[in-house]
Amino acid sequence: MPAWVMATSHSIELTQATTAPPAAVWDVITDLDAAPDVLSGVDRVERIEGPGYAVGTRWRETRTMMGKSASEEMVVTAVEPTSRTVVEADGGGVHYRSEFELVPDGSGTTIVFRFSGEQVGTPSVVQRLVWRAFGGLGLKLTSKVMRTDLADIAAAAEARTV
Template sequence: MSTVAVTRLVEAPVATVWRVFTDLPSRCERLSTVIAVELLTQGPFGAGTSWRETRTMADGTEITEEFRVDECVSPERFVVSSPGIGAEYRMTYTFVPVLEGRHRGGTMVTVVQDGTPTAPAGRFLALVFGGLAARTVEGALRRDLDDLAAAA
C-alpha cells in the first residue's frame, strides 16, 4: 500500500471551503483537469454519494473514474473511495479551522490518498514505479487543492 498526503492553507472559513469541496456539479468549472462529472446519486453530499469524473491526464488522454463517499462528518472530514485499474484508492479529506495567527479564519485542508494494489500487475507496478507514482499522485492532489482553494 502507498500513502500520499498533501496539506494546504485556504484563506476562507471552513464552511465556505466545505461547500466548495463538496459541490460536485461545479467540479468541471473549478478543477483544471476535470472535463465531466456525472452524478450517480441524488440528494445532498454525504455517505453514499457517488459520481463519475472524467479528467484529462498530463499526456492528453482522458480517464473516467467512479467515486463513492464512504464516510462524511460535515464540515470536518469525508472519505472517498475509487476502484481503480489494478488498485483501489481511498482519499480522506480533513478541514481544520485556523484559530490563531495571521491566517486566523482560514482552513487547513489535508488530503491523504491510500492506494492498495488489487491485482498482481498492480503489485508489480507499485514495486517498480512506487516513487514516481507517489510524486505523480502528489502533484495531482496538490493541483486539485490549489484549484479548489482558488474557488473558495
C-alpha cells in the same frame, strides 16, 4: 517471497492553507456539480447515485492526464460536515481512498488531503513488481494533480468569502 516484491500500498499527505473558513471550503469540496468549473484538472462529472453530497453519493469523474482521458467511479464513504470527508474508488486492481480534513486555522483553514492506493485481490508477482517499480511515479503524478486541485479549492473558497 522477497520483501521487495511485497509492496502493495502507497500513500501521500498534502496540505493547503487558505484564508477561507472551513464552511466555505466544505461548500467547494462537496459541490460535485461545480467541480469541472472549479477544478482545472476535471473535465466532467456525471452523477450516478444520490443528490447533493452524502454517504453513498456516487459519480464518475473524468480527467485528462498525460494526454489521455480517464474516468473513475467514486463514492462518498464518510461525511463529517465542515470537517472531514472520505471518497473511495476501485480501478485497475487498486482500491483508492481520498480524505479531506478541514482544520480551522485562525480565521482560515488548513486543508489536509490524504490519499492511498492499495492493490486488491491477489496480484501476480509481475503486478507486484510493476506496482513497486511504477507506484512511486503514480504517487508523484497524483501529488502534482492534487496540489493543483487543492490550490483550485482554496481559490474558489476564498472567492466565495469576498
